[in-house]
């Protein structure tokens with residue numbers, strides 16, 4: 001058992017740390033206030049290859065392993081979780097279904113464009129279908145060599161900026177797990193539009209939109225996987241996506257810990273630093289311990305994925321544990337900062353808002369527990 005990052009992984013971590021310090025951290029507060037991300041930052045991310053991290057080298061990507069990817073996501077999330085979610089959705093659920101289930105023609109046409117920085121999004125959630133994706137209502141009607149898509153997709157990360165959407169819809173008249181298809185749809189396809197941008201509590205640098213589908217014609221060749229395999233495509237992508245969200249939560253949690261240690265050392269009350277007061281020191285110990293436990297789960301899930309082994313249970317465990325540990329860390333960080341932690345001048349105020357959604361998206365904590373319990377009860 002080896003707990004060290006290898007030379008390549010360490011090099012990536014240092015490179016991303018430097019990039020984040022130079023390009024992201026200085027504008028993280030401004031992006032949060034404005035609820036936007038400047039095009040110059042997206043251009044710099046493109047230039048540095050962040051949009052092709054997980055893509056196979058044959059399609060213009062860097063083909064990094066999942067542990068390296070996790071290290072990158074954690075580093076980015078320390079600087080801005082809004083930036084990291086844009087990249088994690090693009091590098092996992094937005095593109096992985098294409099790499100895994102697309103035809104060779106679709107892969108060679110679209111993956112190089114995505115790897116070069118044309119942004120990808122993932123559209124499963126609907127107004128009436130959240131945790132229960134099998135209740136989705138968007139339809140895909142077959143019409144000759146096309147499908148015609150109708151419906152509405154909610155909470156689409158990268159919705160307003162994306163060039164490509166992985167969209168789940170069902171054969172009219174089907175119900176539940178049956179009859180769902182996944183498609184790759186290009187942004188300029190007539191009938192696809194951004195209906196609304198959400199005004200969110202956190203991750204404000206990232207755009208989250210409602211996507212309307214009105215008679216959107218998609219070539220049959222752009223279906224990802226077999227007929228009726230839509231939910232399987234989505235759930236397979238989510239196993240990998242959840243590992244990314246675990247690392248995102250770890251990054252935010254680690255930023256909370258780092259800020260708390262720095263603050264506790266300099267802030268004095270009752271004639272001594274906060275750090276030397278046992279109650280505060282214990283909070284710091286708990287933050288560090290929970291985050292480290294979650295980090296080991298996340299590395300294990302990433303390692304399993306890299307070995308090509310089943311990782312549904314481990315990805316759910318990592319996401320559950322990391323998002324809850326990071327939530328505790330954010331709460332403790334605000335507490336350690338006292339009244340200043342409640343003010344926007346201090347980064348922990350943003351971390352506290354940003355971390356909340358890691359317990360909600362790509363499956364809520366309740367759904368992760370259902371997934372884990374199902375696996376354990378089946379003896380897996």
Ligand SMILES: Cc1cc2nc3c(=O)[nH]c(=O)nc-3n(C[C@H](O)[C@H](O)[C@H](O)COP(=O)(O)OP(=O)(O)OC[C@H]3O[C@@H](n4cnc5c(N)ncnc54)[C@H](O)[C@@H]3O)c2cc1C
Nearest residue numbers: 122123124125130131155156157208360361362363364366
């Ligand atoms: C910022 C943001 C970005 C997102 N990005 C994307 C994206 O890119 N693509 C996409 O498709 N979706 C995206 N989502 C949607 C996200 O995945 C859903 O919000 C999430 O799956 C929960 O669905 P819901 O909001 O409809 O809540 P609901 O499913 O209505 O759940 C409400 C509450 O009930 C609980 N609950 C539901 N069923 C059960 C059960 N059986 N047992 C116990 N508790 C249960 C849930 O855990 C939750 O606490 C995003 C959401 C947000 C907020």
